[in-house]
Amino acid sequence: MVDRVGRPLTSLRVSVTDRCNMRCHYCMPEDDYVWLPRASLLTYEEMARLVAVFATLGVRKVRLTGGEPLLRKDLATLVAMLQREHRLHDLALTTNGTLLAGEAERLRRAGLDRITVSLDTLRPERLERFAKSGRHAEIVAGIRAARRAGFERLKINSVVIRGYNDDELADLIGFGRAEGAEIRFIEYMDVGGATRWSRDQVVPRSEILERLGRTYGSIAAVAHDSSAPAARFRLADGTEFGIIASVTAPFCAACDRSRVTADGTWFLCLYAGAGVDLRQPVRGGATDAELAATITAAWHARADRGAEQRLALPVRGALYPIDGLRADPHREMHTRGG
Numbered sequence: 001m002v003d004r005v006g007r008p009l010t011s012l013r014v015s016v017t018d019r020c021n022m023r024c025h026y027c028m029p030e031d032d033y034v035w036l037p038r039a040s041l042l043t044y045e046e047m048a049r050l051v052a053v054f055a056t057l058g059v060r061k062v063r064l065t066g067g068e069p070l071l072r073k074d075l076a077t078l079v080a081m082l083q084r085e086h087r088l089h090d091l092a093l094t095t096n097g098t099l100l101a102g103e104a105e106r107l108r109r110a111g112l113d114r115i116t117v118s119l120d121t122l123r124p125e126r127l128e129r130f131a132k133s134g135r136h137a138e139i140v141a142g143i144r145a146a147r148r149a150g151f152e153r154l155k156i157n158s159v160v161i162r163g164y165n166d167d168e169l170a171d172l173i174g175f176g177r178a179e180g181a182e183i184r185f186i187e188y189m190d191v192g193g194a195t196r197w198s199r200d201q202v203v204p205r206s207e208i209l210e211r212l213g214r215t216y217g218s219i220a221a222v223a224h225d226s227s228a229p230a231a232r233f234r235l236a237d238g239t240e241f242g243i244i245a246s247v248t249a250p251f252c253a254a255c256d257r258s259r260v261t262a263d264g265t266w267f268l269c270l271y272a273g274a275g276v277d278l279r280q281p282v283r284g285g286a287t288d289a290e291l292a293a294t295i296t297a298a299w300h301a302r303a304d305r306g307a308e309q310r311l312a313l314p315v316r317g318a319l320y321p322i323d324g325l326r327a328d329p330h331r332e333m334h335t336r337g338g
């Protein structure tokens with residue numbers, strides 16, 4: 001099944017909660033938020049049913065997101081349910097890592113394939129200032145626990161922001177190498193709660209490479225799957241890393257991913273203004289065939305290429321002002337699953 005410009009529906013991000021226990025500047029910089037009503041949150045059974053329907057339509061990769069997904073109780077139970085869906089080839093989790101140390105083994109036993117931990121700085125005092133979190137040590141402990149639990153293909157996502165952590169690029173690579181994890185640098189994006197975004201804070205991929213080259217010498221591009229968001233690179237010593245250039249080199253042309261929020265709203269693009277309500281039919285007695293028909297019709301009509309359109313704007317600021325976000329919490333990245 002492909003959309004209007006030939007992109008398949010392969011990758012699904014499932015947000016299990018809009019809550020988070022950190023307040024990163026690029027995602028949740030405000031003092032208070034409008035949350036999804038608790039009664040609207042899908043149960044694990046409802047999520048697993050939706051994933052099964054998506055799998056019949058071609059989805060092969062599922063990533064659990066949030067908010068912080070490990071705030072949802074017994075996440076391993078959902079992992080075990082999804083792991084039984086034999087059509088999935090890849091079941092992954094993105095987490096801020098603060099609660100990972102206590103959960104990594106259970107998640108592994110339940111059948112989770114891969115983990116990505118978000119960590120933007122190696123300096124605890126910076127994390128306190130930037131994310132209002134004093135839990136740097138817990139995040140590092142979570143990364144180590146994940147390795148011990150057998151997660152071999154561990155990744156660390158670092159959003160790069162000028163004036164905050166752009167002096168830590170080489171150190172982050174060194175940290176990833178020491179911990180057996182691959183670093184992926186992400187250009188600071190103007191989505192959702194990034195109400196304080198400005199273009200001059202974005203460190204483009206070309207500059208990231210140039211800065212790393214000063215420390216590590218020659219850097220070679222590595223062939224990668226064209227639908228994967230990260231372009232991959234290799235240092236002379238064999239260390240590989242990725243860069244997700246969502247701002248300066250968007251990859252909409254090959255985008256096969258979409259997002260279901262914790263309340264069952266399906267967004268066909270990270271920048272989409274509205275989503276498809278799948279909770280109402282799930283709770284209203286729709287059959288799997290009816291759900292599949294709704295999903296198919298929406299995907300066939302999809303022509304989204306949000307990041308490319310943003311790139312073409314002559315003047316660019318934050319996507320939404322704070323009032324716009326409060327009017328509809330689905331616009332928040334912590335609701336949409338990043």
Ligand code: SF4
Binds near residue numbers: 250269
């Ligand atoms: S902006 Fe939308 S279409 Fe482009 S890569 Fe992101 S989710 Fe896909």
